[in-house]
Structure formats: C-alpha cells, structure tokens
Amino acid sequence: PRSVAIVGASLAGLSAVRALRSEGYTGTITVIGDEPHMPYDRPPLSKEFLSGDDSNVALLDEAAGETDALGATWLLGLRATGISSVGIGHEVQTDDGTSVRADAVIIATGARARTLPGADALDGVHTLRTFDDARALRKSLASARRLVVIGAGFIGAEVASSAAAIGLEVTVVEVSPEPLAGVLGAHVGSLCAARHRANGVGLLTGVTVEKLLGTTAVTGVELGNGLVLRADAVVIGIGAIPNVEWAAESGLEIANGFVTDALCRTTIDGIYAIGDCARSFDEELGAHHRSEHWTNATTQAKTAARTIMGASHPPQAAPYFWSNQYDKRLQFAGRRRRTDEVKFVDGDADTASFTVVYERDGEVVAVFAMDNPRLFTRYRKNLERGRRATVQR
Ligand code: FAD
Numbered sequence: 001p002r003s004v005a006i007v008g009a010s011l012a013g014l015s016a017v018r019a020l021r022s023e024g025y026t027g028t029i030t031v032i033g034d035e036p037h038m039p040y041d042r043p044p045l046s047k048e049f050l051s052g053d054d055s056n057v058a059l060l061d062e063a064a065g066e067t068d069a070l071g072a073t074w075l076l077g078l079r080a081t082g083i084s085s086v087g088i089g090h091e092v093q094t095d096d097g098t099s100v101r102a103d104a105v106i107i108a109t110g111a112r113a114r115t116l117p118g119a120d121a122l123d124g125v126h127t128l129r130t131f132d133d134a135r136a137l138r139k140s141l142a143s144a145r146r147l148v149v150i151g152a153g154f155i156g157a158e159v160a161s162s163a164a165a166i167g168l169e170v171t172v173v174e175v176s177p178e179p180l181a182g183v184l185g186a187h188v189g190s191l192c193a194a195r196h197r198a199n200g201v202g203l204l205t206g207v208t209v210e211k212l213l214g215t216t217a218v219t220g221v222e223l224g225n226g227l228v229l230r231a232d233a234v235v236i237g238i239g240a241i242p243n244v245e246w247a248a249e250s251g252l253e254i255a256n257g258f259v260t261d262a263l264c265r266t267t268i269d270g271i272y273a274i275g276d277c278a279r280s281f282d283e284e285l286g287a288h289h290r291s292e293h294w295t296n297a298t299t300q301a302k303t304a305a306r307t308i309m310g311a312s313h314p315p316q317a318a319p320y321f322w323s324n325q326y327d328k329r330l331q332f333a334g335r336r337r338r339t340d341e342v343k344f345v346d347g348d349a350d351t352a353s354f355t356v357v358y359e360r361d362g363e364v365v366a367v368f369a370m371d372n373p374r375l376f377t378r379y380r381k382n383l384e385r386g387r388r389a390t391v392q393r
Helices: 011-022 066-070 131-143 154-165 186-198 294-309 373-384
Strands: 003-007 028-033 073-076 080-086 089-094 099-102 104-107 111-113 146-150 169-174 202-205 209-214 218-223 228-230 233-236 240-242 258-260 271-273 278-282 287-289 320-325 328-334 341-346 354-360 363-370
Touching: 003 011, 003 089, 003 099, 011 028, 011 066, 011 294, 028 099, 089 104, 104 294, 131 233, 146 154, 146 218, 146 228, 154 169, 154 186, 154 320, 186 202, 186 363, 218 233, 258 271, 271 294, 294 320, 328 373, 341 373, 354 373, 363 373
Parallel strands: 003 028, 003 104, 028 073, 104 271, 146 169, 146 233, 169 202, 258 278
Antiparallel strands: 080 089, 089 099, 111 240, 209 218, 218 228, 278 287, 320 328, 328 363, 341 354, 354 363
C-alpha cells in the first residue's frame, strides 16, 4: 500500500506505526485518535501513577526524536465515526466532517471501562482507563479516607493496592466467589485475593452492588445483602467493552470485537484490527479470542504490519501478561482452559511467592507466578519451545 490509516492512537496504534516502519514501509501513515494526548502507557495508571509517580507513563521516546523519525501524521482529538470502501481503498470518516483515505486501515480503537448506572451523576465515583481518568482518581484519592473498589479483577486489585499504599482504608467488593477465577482458575485466584486481606484491605466476595449512595458526591455503596459501605471515593473496575460501535455500519464482522483471522485481517480486504478491540483467531486455541493485555497489542501490531507488507510470520509467542499488586509481580503465560490441572512447582498456597503450572494431558500449557520472575521466565521459555509458525491462510 502507499497509504495506511490507523484508527486509535494508543499502544496498538503506535506499535503499528513502529512495526510498519521497521518492516520497511515508506508510504504515508495517518493516525486518528480521539484522546487529546500522544500515545501513553496505561499500566502505570493503576499502579505507581496513583501514588504520585508519573515517570513511566510516556510511550514514545521523545528524547530520541522518535515521533519525528516515525514520520506519521497524528490527528488527535478526532473521533472516527465510520469506515467505508472507496474503489480499491478505504475511507475513514471523522466527527469533524473530514475523512481520511487510505489503501489499508488498521483499527486499534481498544476498549473502554464498563460502568454502573448512576456513576456519572456522583462526584468521587471513577472508572480507570485513560490518563485523564487517572488524574481525576489521583486527585480524589488525595482527599479521601475510605475507598470502595467495585470488582476484584486486575484493575480493581491494582487500584486497591495503590490506594492502601498511600494510607486509604480500602474495601473491595466482588460478585464472584473467587476473584480472577476466569483467568487464573479458582484456586490461584483465591491465593491472589488473599493478598488483599494480608495487606489490610477488606475483600467481600459473592456480593452484588445495589446502588451508589449520595446526592452530589458519593457517600457509600449499598450492597445486595443490605450492607452499606461508607466511602468518599469509589472505583468501578468491572471490565472493559471493545470500542466497535463507531464502525457498526461498515459491514465488518463484529462480535465482542472486530473479528479477524490469525494474521489480523478483518472480514473486509485491506482492513486489519489489533489490540483490545480485536477478536482474533488463535490457532493454538482453535477459537477466536479477544485479549486485553499489553503484550498482545504489540504482538498483533507486528503481525498486522507483516501481513500488510507481505512478510513472513515468525512463530507466535505464548500470550503473556503481568500485574503488580502489593509489591508482588504477578505473571502469566500460555493458554489456560478451565479443565487444566494446577500444580505447584515452587512454594505453596501458604507462601507469598509461588509458581504454578497448568497441565493438560501431562503437558504444561500455561504458567503463573507470584513474585517468582526467574522461575517464571524458565517456564515461559519452555512454553515457546515447540511452538508452531503461524499458518498462512
Ligand atoms: P487502548 O489502549 O484502549 O487504545 C485505544 C485508543 O483508541 C484510545 O485512545 C481510544 O480513546 C481510541 N479510540 C477509541 N475509539 C475511537 C474512535 N472511534 N476514533 C478515534 N480513536 C478512538 N496490561 C498488561 O498486560 N499488564 C498490566 O499491568 C496492565 N495494566 C493496565 C492498567 C490500566 C489502568 C489499564 C486501563 C490497562 C492495563 N493493561 C495492562 C492493558 C493494556 O494497557 C491494554 O491492553 C492496552 O492499552 C491495549 O492497547 P490498545 O491500543 O489496543 O487499546
């Protein structure tokens, strides 16, 4: 192609610009992003950023002149409102009435935080997805004494841990009996959850939220069991929704994300989707899967760039993600199924650092470690041995 448009100016979008250039693409690149900022990194926002450390938020290496070197046009504060095919190329429409034409389009519109009814009406109630969300939350935490976190997933757990570290009284409420069970399995999920209590954070599981209390500012959370938790700040961490609605009329197949094959191709020629908004075919799983993790966004950006450039694809690495909670590094790699058997290979349920592997038919298919990076890395490398190259289809 001679022109590529990228919709979404965050991790996946930026990674696609980098990958296209490193694959030797010399044509024009236009990036359309609805946030006012150049790409920044989200993981620190629920971690060190909340206690006042902004140092890890930059994604672009401005000091090394990376923005200039990439040679892309950044249209920021502009929202894509549709995409259509024009001749052999495509056109992305935007909310200021202009449109961008390109031979190929990479969709990288990510996901947004799910929220609760009534959340917008009350001061002190937050979701956390963007830099602006994190700034508002940080301000709120600075004057709050009691924080209630709704949802004990990764974002909820990280916020609880960061808030406890700066001295807030924190309670986490979670609807399922074991936090993180969907990702790590019930047993490992419960071991992660135990970190909350060990660090003086209250954790109520198997409870629903009835409503948020307060008139202008939040004063508490009423639970389904009638219990009222007083709060002067509330964080809702109940998952993310892929940003797909803007392309609803495009003819692209959308089902919990833009559906793609293993090479990031959507159902329309010349349009690709990557990162949190993409539900791509995973050859190892034999199914489509939407991943909401950092490494996936960068890997898929490289895959899309290679597909566009007609380059060959190296073997796929095992999926990987991390989380930091209560000074512990949680790391996971591989593809886990509910029926896999969990085995401790270091430490045990009573230790604050341990490693487990997930086995299927006697073979290790995934690994999880709490504060055990060396052993984790060994298992992660083993997982990648014997991996298959992406099948061209
Ligand atoms: P996003 O980062 O969501 O970016 C999409 C961009 O597209 C956004 O800027 C959005 O505003 C924009 N956009 C949406 N619609 C439009 C439109 N119509 N027109 C123009 N622009 C649009 N992952 C880990 O593996 N480990 C972690 O520790 C970790 N911590 C995290 C902490 C937080 C607080 C959050 C929010 C995420 C964390 N993640 C972590 C996940 C990781 O950050 C995401 O997987 C990653 O940001 C996905 O990148 P993306 O570019 O696909 O999507």
